[in-house]
Amino acid sequence: MPKRRNYDAAPACTMEAALNLINGRWKGVILFHLLKDGATRFNALQRHCPGCTPRLLTKQLRELEEDGFITRTVYPVVPPKVEYALTEEGCSIGPILLTLCEWGRGWLNRRGMKTLADNLEQGKA
Numbered sequence: 439m440p441k442r443r444n445y446d447a448a449p450a451c452t453m454e455a456a457l458n459l460i461n462g463r464w465k466g467v468i469l470f471h472l473l474k475d476g477a478t479r480f481n482a483l484q485r486h487c488p489g490c491t492p493r494l495l496t497k498q499l500r501e502l503e504e505d506g507f508i509t510r511t512v513y514p515v516v517p518p519k520v521e522y523a524l525t526e527e528g529c530s531i532g533p534i535l536l537t538l539c540e541w542g543r544g545w546l547n548r549r550g551m552k553t554l555a556d557n558l559e560q561g562k563a
Contacts, residue, residue: 459505459507460531462498462501463494463498464487464490464494464495464498465498465501465502466535466538467486468483468486468498468499468508468522469502469507469508469524469531469535470535470539471483471486472522472523472524473524473528473529473532473535473536476523477511477521477522478521478522478523479519479520479521479522480492480495480496480499480520480522483495483499483522488554499522503522505527506525506527506528507524507525507527507528507531508522508523508524508528509524509525510522511523
């Protein structure tokens with residue numbers, strides 16, 4: 439029997455339906471970096487998700503694949519090579535993610551905060 443997820447039942451509203459699909463600490467980050475960088479390997483995604491265990495990253499990737507946001511391509515080479523890329527459905531959420539990223543940047547700026555990536559670029563970390 440397949441595992442039931444939050445959105446298997448009819449959602450109360452469209453916002454709930456949308457948020458259930460990208461619900462998860464790392465899903466937005468994964469989608470954003472696939473949008474920005476294109477097809478990406480597992481280890482590169484893991485570098486973008488500090489603090490995310492390989493097991494959790496694998497779980498989030500599987501859910502995104504199951505929901506039709508990403509594809510997983512396994513190349514028949516030794517050692518194995520696996521790449522993740524956005525599907526057409528995944529690309530359709532791109533403008534929303536970019537807007538959310540800009541909003542987050544503004545939110546941090548209004549509070550005088552910087553991201554870890556910003557600090558690394560400036561040599562402060």
